[in-house]
Amino acid sequence: MKALLTLSVAALFALSFNAHAQSVWDPDPPHTKVEKPLKISVNRSAQCGCCKKWIAHMEKHNFEIDDHVTNEMAQVKKQLGLPMQLASCHTAVIDGYVIEGHVPAQDIERLVREKPDNIAGLAVPGMPMGTPGMESHPGVKMGRKDNFDVVAYDKDGNVSIYHSYKDY
Numbered sequence: 001m002k003a004l005l006t007l008s009v010a011a012l013f014a015l016s017f018n019a020h021a022q023s024v025w026d027p028d029p030p031h032t033k034v035e036k037p038l039k040i041s042v043n044r045s046a047q048c049g050c051c052k053k054w055i056a057h058m059e060k061h062n063f064e065i066d067d068h069v070t071n072e073m074a075q076v077k078k079q080l081g082l083p084m085q086l087a088s089c090h091t092a093v094i095d096g097y098v099i100e101g102h103v104p105a106q107d108i109e110r111l112v113r114e115k116p117d118n119i120a121g122l123a124v125p126g127m128p129m130g131t132p133g134m135e136s137h138p139g140v141k142m143g144r145k146d147n148f149d150v151v152a153y154d155k156d157g158n159v160s161i162y163h164s165y166k167d168y
Helices: 004-021 049-060 074-081 107-112
Strands: 038-044 065-070 091-094 097-101 121-124 148-153 157-164
Touching: 038 049, 038 074, 038 097, 038 107, 049 065, 049 107, 074 107, 091 107, 097 107, 107 157
Parallel strands: 038 065, 097 121
Antiparallel strands: 038 091, 091 097, 121 148, 148 157
8 A cells, every 4th residue: 555655646746747847848738839740850969868858849849850860960060050159969950940959849930930031040059957858957956947048140140039038
């Protein structure tokens, strides 16, 4: 009986944690979800677990992933013209736009919908905690959410804020 009670409490904790962990970026059902799948090509290192979590986030928003695992991420970023000060872990391409790092699906959906000709790509530089795919990691306080900006950049490397996330 004690083992069953312990198991039940553990199961409830896991369920409540999973529901909480998904509530910010991936509510069920999502606030926004593209009607037909958008194809996005993702380049990532095999060792990076947060990249897999970001891919799962994108799939929940109806993105179709073409997953490329490579040990040459610096070369991929250079070939795509990514300003190195905007670098993160994974680099994706959708409809000719470069997507760098943990950009939320809703911002990519907006970019593809609006199709601005003055933007080469979007980026979340670094790896801020709380962004899609970075919700929790060993050694980090549970539920920590850093404020962060999704930035847009043009072909000349000029950067502007596309969307700010504060107290999300």
